[in-house]
Amino acid sequence: MALQWMILTYVVAAEAALALLLTLPSPKLLKNRLVSLISLILQPALFIVPFAGFQLLDIYWKNEHRLSCNSEICTAAERDRYEKSVFKAQRNVILCTTACLLYWCIYRICKYHKEIENLEEVEKRYKNE
Secondary structure, three states: OHHHHHHHHHHHHHHHHHHHHHHOOOOHHHHHHHHHHHHHHHOHHHHHHHHHHHHHHHHHHHHHOOOOOOOOOOOHHHHHHHHHHHHHHHHHHHHHHHHHHHHHHHHHHHHHHHHHHHHHHHHHHHHHO
């Protein structure tokens, strides 16, 4: 079970690095090439959205069927185990939402960059006329 969270963690780290690369100032030629490369990667990387959604559903299902420990019969170890599982679930929800949010941000940054390029081309055509 830990493998899927490790994969999701690495994907979030890669998405954060890509978002940082896209937002750093760089020469126009380098920025254009970088955006075109990342745009090619975006479509195959879309798997992260349903994967994160499935993980969120899994967390929800486990939360609904988790044994709660709120009676006096529970030992301290059982209570600690319950609280630890709740904290892990909260961390994993944050990880899933971050993965989806970063993917959306990268997508929008690339789309805005391409729209700006198109507008610059239109402006050049009007200036040449």
